[in-house]
Amino acid sequence: xxxPQLISNSIIAFAVWLxxxxxxxxxxxxxxxxxTNSQASAATLVVCPRCAIKRLSDALREASAGAxxxxxxxxxxEGEMTIEKPVAIEGQDWPVLDGAGKNQVLTVKADNVRLxxxxxxxxxxxxxxxxxxIRVEGARNCVIEGNRLTDNFFGIYLAxxxxxxxxxxxxxxxxxxxxxxxxxxxxxxSNRITVERxxxxxxxxxxxFEFLHDSNILGxxxxxxxxxxxxxxxxxxxxxxxxxxxxxxxxVVLMYSRxxxxxxxxxxxxxxxxCYGALLKDLDESELERNLFFHNSVALYAxxxxxxxxxxxxxxxxxxxxxxxxxxxxxVFSGNLFEANSFDVxxxxxxxxxxxxxxxxxxxxxxxxxxxxxxxxxxxxxVRLFGLLLEEYxxxxxxxxSPFAELLDAAEQAxxxxxxxxxxxxxxxxxxxxxxxxxxxxxxxxx
Amino acid sequence: MVEVANVKKRFGSVSALNGITVTIRRGQxxxxxxxxxxxxxxxLKCLVGLVRPDSGEIRVGGHDVxxxxxxxxxxxxxxxxxxxxxxxxxxxLFAFFRKLRGTPGADGRELIELLNLExxxxxxxxxxxxxxxxxxxxxxxxxxxxxxxxxxxxxxGLDPLTSQRQKRWLERERARDKTIILASHVIAxxxxxxxxxxxxxxxxxxxxGAPREAIQMTGQPTLERAIAAMMEQGS
Amino acid sequence: MRQIAxxxxxxxxxxxxxxxxxxYCLFFMVLAFAFFxxxxxxxxxxxxxxNVVLLVVPFVSIVMGVLSFYTAREFAELLLAQPVGxxxxxxxxxxxxxASLALAFxxxxxxxxxxxxxxxxxxxxxxxALLFGGIxxxxxxxxxxxxxxxxxxxxxxxLGAAIFLWxxxxxxxxxxxxxxxxxxxxxxxxxxxxxxxxxxxxxLARILILLRLDVAALMGxxxxxxxxxFGSPLGIVAASACLTVWMALAVxxxxxxxxxxxx
Numbered sequence: 036x037x038x039p040q041l042i043s044n045s046i047i048a049f050a051v052w053l054x055x056x057x058x059x060x061x062x063x064x065x066x067x068x069x070x071t072n073s074q075a076s077a078a079t080l081v082v083c084p085r086c087a088i089k090r091l092s093d094a095l096r097e098a099s100a101g102a103x104x105x106x107x108x109x110x111x112x113e114g115e116m117t118i119e120k121p122v123a124i125e126g127q128d129w130p131v132l133d134g135a136g137k138n139q140v141l142t143v144k145a146d147n148v149r150l151x152x153x154x155x156x157x158x159x160x161x162x163x164x165x166x167x168x169i170r171v172e173g174a175r176n177c178v179i180e181g182n183r184l185t186d187n188f189f190g191i192y193l194a195x196x197x198x199x200x201x202x203x204x205x206x207x208x209x210x211x212x213x214x215x216x217x218x219x220x221x222x223x224x225s226n227r228i229t230v231e232r233x234x235x236x237x238x239x240x241x242x243x244f245e246f247l248h249d250s251n252i253l254g255x256x257x258x259x260x261x262x263x264x265x266x267x268x269x270x271x272x273x274x275x276x277x278x279x280x281x282x283x284x285x286x287v288v289l290m291y292s293r294x295x296x297x298x299x300x301x302x303x304x305x306x307x308x309x310c311y312g313a314l315l316k317d318l319d320e321s322e323l324e325r326n327l328f329f330h331n332s333v334a335l336y337a338x339x340x341x342x343x344x345x346x347x348x349x350x351x352x353x354x355x356x357x358x359x360x361x362x363x364x365x366x367v368f369s370g371n372l373f374e375a376n377s378f379d380v381x382x383x384x385x386x387x388x389x390x391x392x393x394x395x396x397x398x399x400x401x402x403x404x405x406x407x408x409x410x411x412x413x414x415x416x417x418v419r420l421f422g423l424l425l426e427e428y429x430x431x432x433x434x435x436x437s438p439f440a441e442l443l444d445a446a447e448q449a450x451x452x453x454x455x456x457x458x459x460x461x462x463x464x465x466x467x468x469x470x471x472x473x474x475x476x477x478x479x480x481x482x
Numbered sequence: 483m484v485e486v487a488n489v490k491k492r493f494g495s496v497s498a499l500n501g502i503t504v505t506i507r508r509g510q511x512x513x514x515x516x517x518x519x520x521x522x523x524x525x526l527k528c529l530v531g532l533v534r535p536d537s538g539e540i541r542v543g544g545h546d547v548x549x550x551x552x553x554x555x556x557x558x559x560x561x562x563x564x565x566x567x568x569x570x571x572x573x574x575l576f577a578f579f580r581k582l583r584g585t586p587g588a589d590g591r592e593l594i595e596l597l598n599l600e601x602x603x604x605x606x607x608x609x610x611x612x613x614x615x616x617x618x619x620x621x622x623x624x625x626x627x628x629x630x631x632x633x634x635x636x637x638x639g640l641d642p643l644t645s646q647r648q649k650r651w652l653e654r655e656r657a658r659d660k661t662i663i664l665a666s667h668v669i670a671x672x673x674x675x676x677x678x679x680x681x682x683x684x685x686x687x688x689x690x691g692a693p694r695e696a697i698q699m700t701g702q703p704t705l706e707r708a709i710a711a712m713m714e715q716g717s
Numbered sequence: 718m719r720q721i722a723x724x725x726x727x728x729x730x731x732x733x734x735x736x737x738x739x740x741y742c743l744f745f746m747v748l749a750f751a752f753f754x755x756x757x758x759x760x761x762x763x764x765x766x767x768n769v770v771l772l773v774v775p776f777v778s779i780v781m782g783v784l785s786f787y788t789a790r791e792f793a794e795l796l797l798a799q800p801v802g803x804x805x806x807x808x809x810x811x812x813x814x815x816a817s818l819a820l821a822f823x824x825x826x827x828x829x830x831x832x833x834x835x836x837x838x839x840x841x842x843x844x845x846a847l848l849f850g851g852i853x854x855x856x857x858x859x860x861x862x863x864x865x866x867x868x869x870x871x872x873x874x875x876l877g878a879a880i881f882l883w884x885x886x887x888x889x890x891x892x893x894x895x896x897x898x899x900x901x902x903x904x905x906x907x908x909x910x911x912x913x914x915x916x917x918x919x920x921l922a923r924i925l926i927l928l929r930l931d932v933a934a935l936m937g938x939x940x941x942x943x944x945x946x947f948g949s950p951l952g953i954v955a956a957s958a959c960l961t962v963w964m965a966l967a968v969x970x971x972x973x974x975x976x977x978x979x980x
Contacts, residue, residue, distance in 0.1 A: 306931060307934050308936075308937055308940070309937065310934070332934050352761070354932065355935070377935060424895070427902075428898050428899060428902050429937055429938070430898050430902070430910060431895060431898050432935065432936045432937060432939050432940060433894065433910050433920075433924065433936075433939060434891050435932065435936060436764060436923060436927060436932070437891045437923060438768070438771065438772050438887050438891070439888050439892055439895070440891075441768070442888065493979075527794075527979070527980065530797075530798040531798075532794055532797055532979065532980040533980065534979060551800055551801060551802045553800075554798065554799060554800040554801075557798065559795070561795055561798070563791065564791055564794070565788065565789075565790075565791035565792050567727070567728075567788075567789070568788075569731050569734035569735060570731055570734075574727075574730070578723065578727045579799065582720060582723050582724070582801060583799060583800060584719075606734075619795075
């Protein structure tokens, strides 16, 4: 062996030894720290397949309250794990917690738990238990942030919890049928939860809230779920804004709730037989404002929904923009934009109504504006006779787009007799309102 | 050449032909005359198969007229008035009929010269005068050199010069042993040309013979007078 | 056959040079360009074109069919004195008239469709269906026009009957369907409606094209059933059989009268 080769080989050997030594040293240092120093609030445990602590459940047993567990890359197939102390688990390079399709993966029963950067997958599925990737029970101040949840029955499940934040998680399910599938983010009986910038797809309901109060739902994307994008029951005082609900069976379904604020969301491509952009059932005193409803079979459906305010929304290219049932009273529709919808408004009764229209823009409006105040001088009746017929006789849909249907509508528009008198916009706008200008371009829609 | 046996035709309640029996020979010009609505046109249409008789039999060149259509290659027919497709030119019409009859050789040059049609050949029919259209009508029937020519009022709308030329041409065709059948109400013309006159009155053959015989029979100086006398007699 | 082709060619050539045919062609071209250029969605434009096609194609076909039959009637006297069969003349004139109208329609819509089809490739199947439907409707309604005109001596009467027939198929028939729906609303009517729709070539063409468009989603249970039926081999056979039978029936009625009548 010649000299230069000998030197270079020795250098490599030395370098390898140095690396191995430093790694082993660190592992042996941290292990005693985690087990012995129970008082230290900022104690850190490192878990990895080749570390002293090889299992997350060991780390959880050993960790003291307030400890931080660094979970390094690896696959951890440890059955159901329960967190009963306030700890933070932080993943490095996407460690995988695998439920092996049998059980729940992580259960949180302590306050102040923080979960970040984890991959949680393959929870069990069950008809009787709501098995989840992450389940939080009766806990406060939890933060679930930047995790990836794939192929779980339920994704993130909070029960009787408060002051939690669920932020920036990527939740991907493999639901096929509505019956045997769970929700992406499921909040039950909880208060003051922030659900922000999550992306949910492939679950039953992307976001499901029941008995949720004073919460903020912001900037989430929920798409291609087998049932609803966002489902809320028995809730109040929540704020939903800037969410995108796309290509679900229904975008948002709000039921038996009150005082919700739904602002600046996008409901789009909820298209197919009996699909809805927003379905309101027994929703009271809520506000829907500045939302975009694009390409939904029914953009907004109101059944027994009362005293809500629907203002400055844009209804563009939907089948039915509004379907307002006879039992929906005292709702006010104002400043909305109705463009390129097959039907603007339908309803299942033809007599009086206590829902009212005021100052909307209708692209079908053919009135005039003599005094040039921007408001049409004759009222607009948005309910088409054919639409009314459809409510009574759904089979009449076979006449959709037939000259006969168009004739019926033209006659009724000229001499309104059968369509509800109160369903008239007394102050229809002549031109699109200024705020809509930024939204009208195709590129804005295509985002 | 043409044999008509007891042909009857009614249009609704109107009896147009009331049992007609005649035989028309080749090498002759036979004229069918009679007052308006006497059944001249109906008779000619029966000969070409345009009108189906209620009863009776018509044979042309031995063929039963209403059984087949191939025998019509023997026939050239000039209807009373034709409404040609407005946007086609005479040249296209001639080409069309050549194709239809499957006789690409018949270019009708002789007739086009005779009728002085060259200048009009490429103009759409809607721009042509009534006289020119009638020339096209005649040319279309004659250009295939048919054995039998059936012409309904062929001189209507023609100028005297063309009218004369047409008569000379007809005489020439007679000399070529053709069968020529005319319907006309210009009796002077008929007298000049015809070998035989068939006078129809109320759907019957009232007189059938040479013009000379009609004049002799009625004792009148001209055929026109003779026909008029027969009409008075008949009504 | 050769004679039918000759007759059809010349009768088509005659119509092709007519000012009306050019207008008809231009009408569809302008219409389609306008809908595609100013409509925001290609699917929306297709629906708008469909509405006009369903009204205009049958109307123009039946009216132009009647008019061109009468225009050609005196000329037909000359044609029938030629060595050709009456059926040949009838088919030749029918094919010529229908083909030239169909061609005018196809060119009028086809050019904008090709032009804009590149941007709306997902609609190209529908555009082809729309073209094909329009052509079939042309042939059916020209056949109806001929059947009417052959049997009616009076041109105005035939024109009136033609317009009535058009009104019947375009409007009255659908009114009757609605009456059936209202009267028997408590019964499951889907199969009856399917039968009624398939019997009217205009309704059939409309439904077949609607089912290809996403507005079909608005058709709910009834639409799903229709989609299922027309997607099945039975449905395809039934639909094409119905369209063919309409055309064949009208042509047969016209031809049988044409053979017997006097000129």
